[in-house]
Amino acid sequence: MTREELKFISSSAEQSIEFAKKIAAYLDPPSLILLKGELGSGKTLMAQGIASALGYEDEVTSPTFNLVQEYRAAQEIIHMDLYRLDKSEELIEIGFEDYLNRDAVILIEWPEIALSLIPADFIFIEIIKKTNDKREIIISGEGKKAERLVERLFKNVNSRD
Amino acid sequence: MNAKRNYKNKEDDIFILALESSCDETAASVNKNGLEVLANVVSSQVELHQKFGGVVPEIASRKHLELLLPVIDEALEKAGLEFRDLDAVAATYGPGLVGGLLVGLTAAKAIALSLEIPLIAVNHIAGHIYANFIDNPQIKKPLICLTISGGHTDLLYFEDLKGYEILGRTRDDAAGEAFDKIARYMGLGYPGGPAIEKAAVEGDPQAIDFPRAVMADNSFDFSFSGLKTAVMNYINNQKQKGKEIDQADLAASFQEAVVDSLSSKLLEAVKKYDIKSVVLSGGVAANKRLREVVEAELKEVEIEFYYPSLELCTDNAAMIGAVAYYQYLDRDFASLAISADPSLKL
Numbered sequence: 001m002t003r004e005e006l007k008f009i010s011s012s013a014e015q016s017i018e019f020a021k022k023i024a025a026y027l028d029p030p031s032l033i034l035l036k037g038e039l040g041s042g043k044t045l046m047a048q049g050i051a052s053a054l055g056y057e058d059e060v061t062s063p064t065f066n067l068v069q070e071y072r073a074a075q076e077i078i079h080m081d082l083y084r085l086d087k088s089e090e091l092i093e094i095g096f097e098d099y100l101n102r103d104a105v106i107l108i109e110w111p112e113i114a115l116s117l118i119p120a121d122f123i124f125i126e127i128i129k130k131t132n133d134k135r136e137i138i139i140s141g142e143g144k145k146a147e148r149l150v151e152r153l154f155k156n157v158n159s160r161d
Numbered sequence: 162m163n164a165k166r167n168y169k170n171k172e173d174d175i176f177i178l179a180l181e182s183s184c185d186e187t188a189a190s191v192n193k194n195g196l197e198v199l200a201n202v203v204s205s206q207v208e209l210h211q212k213f214g215g216v217v218p219e220i221a222s223r224k225h226l227e228l229l230l231p232v233i234d235e236a237l238e239k240a241g242l243e244f245r246d247l248d249a250v251a252a253t254y255g256p257g258l259v260g261g262l263l264v265g266l267t268a269a270k271a272i273a274l275s276l277e278i279p280l281i282a283v284n285h286i287a288g289h290i291y292a293n294f295i296d297n298p299q300i301k302k303p304l305i306c307l308t309i310s311g312g313h314t315d316l317l318y319f320e321d322l323k324g325y326e327i328l329g330r331t332r333d334d335a336a337g338e339a340f341d342k343i344a345r346y347m348g349l350g351y352p353g354g355p356a357i358e359k360a361a362v363e364g365d366p367q368a369i370d371f372p373r374a375v376m377a378d379n380s381f382d383f384s385f386s387g388l389k390t391a392v393m394n395y396i397n398n399q400k401q402k403g404k405e406i407d408q409a410d411l412a413a414s415f416q417e418a419v420v421d422s423l424s425s426k427l428l429e430a431v432k433k434y435d436i437k438s439v440v441l442s443g444g445v446a447a448n449k450r451l452r453e454v455v456e457a458e459l460k461e462v463e464i465e466f467y468y469p470s471l472e473l474c475t476d477n478a479a480m481i482g483a484v485a486y487y488q489y490l491d492r493d494f495a496s497l498a499i500s501a502d503p504s505l506k507l
Contacts, residue, residue, distance in 0.1 A: 036214060038348045086342075112214040112345055120219035126212070140212075142220060 004147065005140045006154045012133055016042055019137060020049025022156060023123070026149045027054075029075055030103050032118065034111040037127035042135055043109040044081075046125060051077050054105060062109065067094055076104040083110040088117060121146055168279070169248055171490060176242060178250045178272070179482030180229070182265035183257025183285050184311075185209075185216050187228040190478035191240035191247075195486030196295050200239035201472070201479040204228045207352070214351045215341070222260030229268055236478070244276055251281035251485030253288065254495070255505025256312065262501035270497050281485040282495035285476075286313060286507045287322060289442035292473040292480035300467055301437035307427050309451075310443030311337035311352070314383050315507070316426060318434055322487060325507070328430055329381025336419060337445045339385040343392050343415055347408060354445055357412045361450070364413030369395060371418040373425070381426050388418050420451045428458050438465040447474040 010016040023033075023046075033050070035043040048060040056073035063069040063081045071077040078099055085091065091114055099106060100118070108114060121143025128136040141147040169175050174193060181188040188203040206224045210216045237243065252269035255262060266282070273280035290306050305328075308315040314331035334342070337354055344353030349360055371391050374384035392415050399406045431439060439459055445451070446468050459466040473480060488494075 034213070112351075115213055115215040115217045118217060118219065120217065120223055124213065142217075 004150050004154060005138060006150055006157065008137045008139070008157065009130075010135045010137055013042070013045055016045050016135060016137065017049040017052075020046045021053040023125075023139065023149075023153060024050045024053035026152050026156075027105060028145065028149070029105050031105045031146075032100070032122040033105065033107050034118075034122055034124050035107060035109045035127070036111060036125070038129060041127040041129045043127060046127065046137075047079055047107045047109070050105070050107060051079070068099065076102065078102065078104045078106045079109075080107065081109040082113050085113045088113055091117060119143075123149060166277075168489070168492060175248045175486060175489060176240075176246055177281070177482050177485050177489065178233070178236065178247050179283070179478040179485055180233070180250075180252040180265040180269050181285070181288070181476055181478040181481050182225045182229065182261045183253045183255070184261060184476055185221050186476040187225050187232050188476060188478035189229070189232045189236040190482045191236050191242060192479060192482035192486060195483050196298050198295060198479045198482070199242070200236040201477055202232050202236045202239065203472075203475075203477055204232050211351050214345060216258070218258040218260055221258060222264055225261050225264040229264055233268070244272070247272075247276060247278055249273075249279045249281055249485065249489050249494075250276070251283050251481055251488075253285045253481050254282040254499060255502035256285055257501075257503060259501055259503040262503065266499070266501050274497060279489070279494040280497060280499075281488050281493070282499050283481045283484045283488065284505055284507055285481075286315065286505075287484045288480035290319060290440065291483040292442055292469040292477070293440040293467050295473060295479060295483055296470055297467050300440065301465065303434075303436050304438045304440055305427070305430055305434060305436050306440045306442055307423065307446075308443045309336045309423065309441070309445035311335060311341060313337075313443060314385075314423075316381050316383075316430055317507070318430075318436070322484070327507070328434075329383060329426060331383040331385065333384055333386035334389060336383070336385060336423060337443070339389050339419060340445065342389055346393055346396055347411065349408075349412070352444075354448060357416055358448055358450070360408050360412035361416045362409070362413075364407070364409030364411070366413040366417035366450075368407070368410035369414040371395075371414055373418055373422050381430055383422060383426060385419065385422070388415070388422070416448070416450055420448070420454050423451060424454045424458060427455060428462075431459065431462060431464055436464065438467060440466075441468040442474070444475055447471055 044062040054075045056071040069079045123146045126138045141150040185206040190201045191199045250269045250272045252265045314336045316329040319325040341353035344356045349356040
């Protein structure tokens with residue numbers, strides 16, 4: 001099985017937002033998107049870019065304290081931040097599995113605690129902080145649909161270079 | 162289940178194919194007479210899951226399905242045997258991730274059915290204990306075994322598969338789970354055990370004084386959630402104060418607290434029970450600092466101490482094959498209707 005991985009170097013918040021918008025353009029909801037990266041790496045920024053490309057123009061903040069925020073746009077968007085959670089049992093209490101069944105674009109920051117509950121089809125975005133402004137964004141897909149998205153995104157990014 | 166047949170006895174050579182697929186390693190082995198390992202093949206998915214920061218069970222089962230048949234073929238080839246040479250087939254049936262367990266167990270059932278040989282269902286935890294006997298068949302019993310992994314922290318008194326007693330277990334997180342969580346908070350990656358051990362090498366284990374859980378009822382139970390909270394609070398406090406965190410000192414101090422909690426309970430149990438040896442098992446048994454501390458303490462009380470080689474500490478099929486041999490001699494065979502049990506106890 002070939003596993004495509006796309007690496008993108010972003011030198012600014014604006015470039016990251018632009019890249020997130022490109023990802024959004026290829027989404028075929030329902031979509032599950034996992035955002036991994038240390039504190040301050042820009043996970044919420046990617047979520048912002050994706051939400052705005054999907055037609056949500058209000059503010060997008062990290063739902064660290066609410067855990068889940070829902071955005072109403074042409075496409076329903078669910079944004080989660082699981083940093084505060086400690087056990088996967090707590091996910092069941094917040095109705096995590098019900099969210100997964102919704103016809104939405106689901107963005108999950110700090111997804112590690114939820115790995116035991118997710119399906120094998122998702123888009124995985126890892127952000128590595130290189131310097132204050134520079135980020136390496138690595139995107140890969142699990143499952144046929146997500147793999148296809150990464151392939152198409154790969155062609156798009158490479159053809160513009 | 163099978164037609165009447167003549168099973169082999171202790172005097173005969175018995176060849177068993179064993180499968181293990183309870184977490185993120187797809188493994189097959191061929192053992193001769195239990196402890197002689199003719200082939201031990203492990204195809205690891207660890208790297209794949211490393212990227213996500215933990216095991217994704219749904220992806221693991223899909224991978225097991227892809228990898229299992231090639232792994233079985235390779236094990237037979239390495240052992241220089243054909244399917245028809247096998248006397249029995251064994252598989253882990255719990256505890257573990259249900260999807261993975263089903264892949265291995267179903268394959269074993271199919272092999273048992275088509276070759277008309279017995280199916281042996283093995284408990285994964287028993288496998289980890291028996292991993293010790295593969296390297297050191299001379300280990301004297303009764304013994305005390307400390308099983309420590311991502312899913313378990315069990316202290317047990319062990320005579321044989323039918324005679325053992327659980328002395329203590331964790332009341333919250335397993336030791337390996339605590340390593341994983343702290344490694345994640347420290348940004349060290351997954352799996353946490355080796356990551357923290359590596360970060361701790363240059364650190365001072367006395368730099369930060371983290372709490373060790375004391376059980377009010379004097380039991381042999383463990384608890385790691387208080388320690389975990391203390392480490393997380395420490396990280397958050399330092400960050401709020403804008404202070405640099407010395408990763409090496411933090412890793413070393415955390416590791417020392419875990420090692421201390423484990424080794425002190427173990428030593429208490431050793432003093433209370435009349436045993437001949439102590440063995441470690443499970444992935445966290447690979448931790449060098451733990452081995453060092455336990456070794457030194459047991460030397461003082463003159464108890465023999467063993468731990469498996471690195472290859473046998475992590476999940477493997479040879480340890481399952483070792484247990485299966487003793488189950489074979491006891492004619493402890495499973496029906497083809499047996500199902501996987503993700504939360505199986507020893």
